[in-house]
Amino acid sequence: MTAQDATAAAQPEPIRLRGERRRWGEDVVKGILALCALVSVATTIGIIIALVEPSIEFFREVSIVDFFSGDRWAPLFTPASFGIQPLLVGTLVVTFWACVVCLPCGLGAAIYMSEYARPRVRNVLKPALETLAGIPTVVFGFFALTFFTPLLQDLGLGVNVFNVLAAGLVVGVMLIPVVASVSEDAMSAVPQELRDGAYALGSTRLQVSTRIVVPAAISGIIASYMLAISRAIGETMIVLIAAGGIAKITFDPREQSQTMTAFIGATGIGDIPTGSIEYKTIFAVGLTLFVITFAMNMLSIRLVRKFREIYE
Amino acid sequence: MVMSDMESAPAAPARIAGVDEKILAERAREAASTRRDVLFDVSRLTVSYADVPALKGVSLEIYKNFVTAFIGPSGCGKSTFIRCFNRMNDLIPSANVDGTILYHGIDLYGPEVDSVEVRKRIGMVFQKPNPFPKSIYDNVAFGPRVLGWKKDLDARVERALRHAALWDEVKNRLKASAYSLSGGQQQRLCIARCLAVEPDVLLMDEPASALDPISTTAIEDLMHELKREYTIVIVTHNMQQAARVADMTAFFSVEVDEEQDRRTGVLVEYDATPTIFTNPGDKRTEDYVTGRFG
Numbered sequence: 001m002t003a004q005d006a007t008a009a010a011q012p013e014p015i016r017l018r019g020e021r022r023r024w025g026e027d028v029v030k031g032i033l034a035l036c037a038l039v040s041v042a043t044t045i046g047i048i049i050a051l052v053e054p055s056i057e058f059f060r061e062v063s064i065v066d067f068f069s070g071d072r073w074a075p076l077f078t079p080a081s082f083g084i085q086p087l088l089v090g091t092l093v094v095t096f097w098a099c100v101v102c103l104p105c106g107l108g109a110a111i112y113m114s115e116y117a118r119p120r121v122r123n124v125l126k127p128a129l130e131t132l133a134g135i136p137t138v139v140f141g142f143f144a145l146t147f148f149t150p151l152l153q154d155l156g157l158g159v160n161v162f163n164v165l166a167a168g169l170v171v172g173v174m175l176i177p178v179v180a181s182v183s184e185d186a187m188s189a190v191p192q193e194l195r196d197g198a199y200a201l202g203s204t205r206l207q208v209s210t211r212i213v214v215p216a217a218i219s220g221i222i223a224s225y226m227l228a229i230s231r232a233i234g235e236t237m238i239v240l241i242a243a244g245g246i247a248k249i250t251f252d253p254r255e256q257s258q259t260m261t262a263f264i265g266a267t268g269i270g271d272i273p274t275g276s277i278e279y280k281t282i283f284a285v286g287l288t289l290f291v292i293t294f295a296m297n298m299l300s301i302r303l304v305r306k307f308r309e310i311y312e
Numbered sequence: 313m314v315m316s317d318m319e320s321a322p323a324a325p326a327r328i329a330g331v332d333e334k335i336l337a338e339r340a341r342e343a344a345s346t347r348r349d350v351l352f353d354v355s356r357l358t359v360s361y362a363d364v365p366a367l368k369g370v371s372l373e374i375y376k377n378f379v380t381a382f383i384g385p386s387g388c389g390k391s392t393f394i395r396c397f398n399r400m401n402d403l404i405p406s407a408n409v410d411g412t413i414l415y416h417g418i419d420l421y422g423p424e425v426d427s428v429e430v431r432k433r434i435g436m437v438f439q440k441p442n443p444f445p446k447s448i449y450d451n452v453a454f455g456p457r458v459l460g461w462k463k464d465l466d467a468r469v470e471r472a473l474r475h476a477a478l479w480d481e482v483k484n485r486l487k488a489s490a491y492s493l494s495g496g497q498q499q500r501l502c503i504a505r506c507l508a509v510e511p512d513v514l515l516m517d518e519p520a521s522a523l524d525p526i527s528t529t530a531i532e533d534l535m536h537e538l539k540r541e542y543t544i545v546i547v548t549h550n551m552q553q554a555a556r557v558a559d560m561t562a563f564f565s566v567e568v569d570e571e572q573d574r575r576t577g578v579l580v581e582y583d584a585t586p587t588i589f590t591n592p593g594d595k596r597t598e599d600y601v602t603g604r605f606g
Contacts, residue, residue: 118405119405191442193438193440193442194442194444194445195403196400196403196436196438196442197438197442197443197444197502197505198444198454198458199400199403199431200398200400200431200435200436200438200506200515201431201432201435201454201455201458201505201506201509202428202429202431202432202433202455202458202459202509203428203431203455203458204428204458207458211454211457211458212444215445215446216444216445
């Protein structure tokens with residue numbers, strides 16, 4: 001009290017730190033920004049609810065054991081059969097062939113851009129790659145069907161008109177920029193001092209790239225891989241157009257096969273009555289797909305944390 | 313040229329604060345008793361970044377088993393210069409080097425010379441400790457491994473760590489991350505990493521500027537030990553450090569071109585360390601070492 005009095009006495013005009021009025025604009029902006037962040041969270045919750053409800057109804061009619069253990073997928077035929085394994089295998093095979101293309105090529109492109117390319121080359125290459133990422137998947141789908149499949153046929157591989165190989169490889173091509181871009185960002189973030197230290201020991205460019213830069217950027221590279229795998233699992237349009245429409249368990253990529261996404265896409269645009277068991281099938285498959293990609297994301301986060309190398 | 317300037321040196325000896333005359337005298341005795349074998353012969357070296365010269369027309373000789381220090385104010389090109397000796401400037405796309413550096417009589421910038429081979433023989437320690445994000449062991453083993461020296465790796469790592477006076481501190485935790493070490497230990501680890509590939513020459517670009525005084529002393533003591541087997545070139549901001557560790561000292565300065573707004577580094581004077589600090593031949597050197605400038 002006495003200290004305050006003394007201050008007041010010393011200063012003829014006391015300074016004022018209280019705001020003149022409450023800044024309402026600030027609150028409004030904060031609210032809008034929070035709303036923006038909430039949109040995606042709310043959508044995710046909405047999707048889960050929309051998926052779960054019809055799925056529960058589905059599983060009342062079809063046992064969950066039959067669903068996962070059955071090896072025949074024929075929900076639209078009589079007698080109907082709801083074994084999801086053929087769709088899982090179709091998804092797995094497409095994802096495998098996509099990975100065969102996008103994981104090594106994407107990493108290679110990233111290493112080239114980050115470690116080898118001169119700045120001028122990189123400044124052209126990176127936007128070009130990112131343009132590839134902006135091409136609609138339907139275009140890739142027709143590219144697979146009308147260019148890639150004939151090419152594979154010309155090579156004498158004996159592929160079907162609809163085949164998993166062409167679809168998978170083109171999904172892989174589509175995902176190269178995803179892997180390359182995210183990995184390149186991670187590699188560019190590796191401090192130059194680490195490279196200098198390795199070069200000063202007589203390392204070649206390749207040794208610096210593979211033994212210093214890639215390990216130091218490994219968490220970003222894994223993140224790009226997991227993102228690409230999730231995208232490959234979820235890719236719909238390319239497989240719908242190029243991989244065929246028959247769900248069967250086959251690991252021969254020259255055959256046609258159906259993925260989970262292709263089934264949803266094909267059935268969703270067909271004329272099945274709302275509320276029927278066929279209709280609910282879509283949601284059961286969708287929920288399975290959601291769980292798989294969700295698990296992939298969780299795994300991705302854990303791997304990224306595990307492999308993160310801290311550098312100062 | 314530089315040597316002849318010495319004859320016209322100012323009569324009044326320059327002094328720098330904090331440099332013990334006994335140290336300089338010892339340096340002088342050492343220098344007098346050591347034979348001078350030319351290891352590097354630099355002539356008319358000019359380094360440009362994007363066609364703007366950063367360092368112009370440097371000529372000097374560096375002697376085997378000497379510690380040679382480059383001193384001078386910021387922007388005088390001393391770091392640029394030291395990076396020429398193991399072709400680190402090759403890694404900067406816009407950098408261009410003119411002139412010659414003969415190493416054992418071979419031009420380092422000759423067309424048939426491979427920069428990777430150069431760096432195997434001429435190691436470098438940087439200003440900021442830059443251990444790799446790996447274990448202590450793997451840091452030291454990195455060089456031998458890239459060179460394909462797989463035999464007796466453990467012994468080689470131990471020898472390098474002992475040489476860098478770090479073994480006793482880390483021998484029980486070789487698998488620990490290099491980042492668990494203190495800054496001074498990290499820098500000695502970087503020195504050990506260099507020594508593991510058995511270079512001829514150790515280039516040190518301000519190796520102690522990011523370290524505390526005790527770690528600095530450790531690094532300086534190490535340089536005294538190492539120069540028996542290695543030729544050491546060091547860039548330093550710290551004149552006392554140059555006086556303590558270097559046999560020869562080169563003073564660099566900046567020439568400012570007002571018209572083109574360019575600052576170019578030049579070699580002002582190069583001589584035995586005691587001469588540079590007590591009896592410099594050039595007014596600019598005297599101003600710098602007496603603390604009147606920079």
